[in-house]
Amino acid sequence: MRPFTTCAAVTPASAVAAAPVSPTAAAASPKMARATAAEPEAAGYFFLGSSTFSVYEEMARQLREEGWRRKTEAAITTADLILGDRFHIPYTLLRSERMALSSRFRGTRWVNYFEGSHRLTLKAAMVQLMKEVDTHWPMWLPESYAIGGDQLKKLDERRALLESLTLAGDDDAVWIVKPSSGAKGRNILLLRAAAVPGWLEELPESGRAMYVVQRYIDRPLLLSHGRKFDIRVWALLVSPYSIYAYSQASCRTASVPYDVTDITNIHAHLTNHCLQVRAEHFGEYEGGNEMWLPQLQAYLTSIGKPPDLLETRVLPAIQELLVRTLLALMPQVAVPATEAYKCFQLFGYDVILTEEAEVRLLEINGSPGVAERFLVPLVRSMRGLLGAGPKDRATPSAAACGADDTCGEERSSRSSSGLASPTNAPNSRPGGRCASRAPSAATSPARITRSWRLEDECFVLLWRRGDAVPPGLVGVC
Structure with missing residues (x-):
């Protein structure tokens, strides 16, 4: 070249x-x-x-x-x-x-990155941001505390953590400690509540390393053979401020049965691929310890759960979580229309389901890996939204249309939250400014939709400027 x-x-x-x-x-x-x-x-x-x-x-x-x-x-x-x-x-x-x-x-x-997006992808910074901006954070984020940093310059939340431990009075409760900038499951600790004060005392008073200490989800929904899993969801943020999710997701599974009485076996508790690949029974139950949403729904149906549990309950809850967190970030990263560039960024959300199928956020990755089977179509769909697809050059407004408007007919969302209702979407009605254009492959109705369905492989439009801001977000408009 x-x-x-x-x-x-x-x-x-x-x-x-x-x-x-x-x-x-x-x-x-x-x-x-x-x-x-x-x-x-x-x-x-x-x-x-x-x-x-x-x-x-x-x-x-x-x-x-x-x-x-x-x-x-x-x-x-x-x-x-x-x-x-x-x-x-x-x-x-x-x-x-x-x-x-x-x-x-x-x-x-x-x-390909929003300046300042680390406020969401560094674990301690994300916890601090949610507590500052989202009054509803305890509904979807486990009890969490940002610990560490330069103690000579600012206070962290160790006092609040110790007070919580004292009030709970449960020395056997499990807490998880994560480095703020860690990835791939490295340096994660599981501690009993009784051991947390000792861990805090060992931290250097002037250390700069940050951690999140989080109440462990000790009653997760389990797969066959009593194994734990989490779900990796890919979210795309596009200037001026449109939020998408890829309709498929990766369910990352454990190799051994879950056992809360033994917190030393990381292969039972942490589903990160980089850790599980070293487990003795890796790949025994699912190829690569990975399954997809349709497979997950089939399993849930087989154990007596509703056949539409994911589409009617889990995915709408994930959708609300994505919208709330990315809107909380908006005042920090939104790119002015007068700027000489526009931004887009792919995020990887790791969520877990409780045994009642409630969604809880674990962490957000700013440079996520994508399952190999979805990599090519996901990237192609991203390019279409940016107007960088093979046919977009001939359509002068393809980039603006793909990134900020939904061309063609939109499918209504099943979500009861109202966050993705097409009635909130400008220009989605017949005769709107997008309706008169013949859509390219990147902007066809089949590829841009507001309905999150298990059989699709495309980006789902969750929120864009002009849609309602969900309640409880402070300073977001």
């Missing part, structure tokens, strides 16, 4: 392709004519950072196949689509250098 050079920046490929060549000149220089024919106009330009995040590596692969060209880091400001490394995106530089109106997205660019 030929690197982008300063000369190429001065003379864009589109300008070269459009420049007329006289027959005389072409005859005099057949080599020039062959070179011109061999260099078609690029479909667009993208930058790919050095991280190994599978989602954006797959997006880069698809873009290359469809005629996009890769930019170097030195030329990042001339890329239409930036797939950067999370903490090394030059937002200040991007603000100062606008794209030409003739560029792929007509004067703007897409960036």
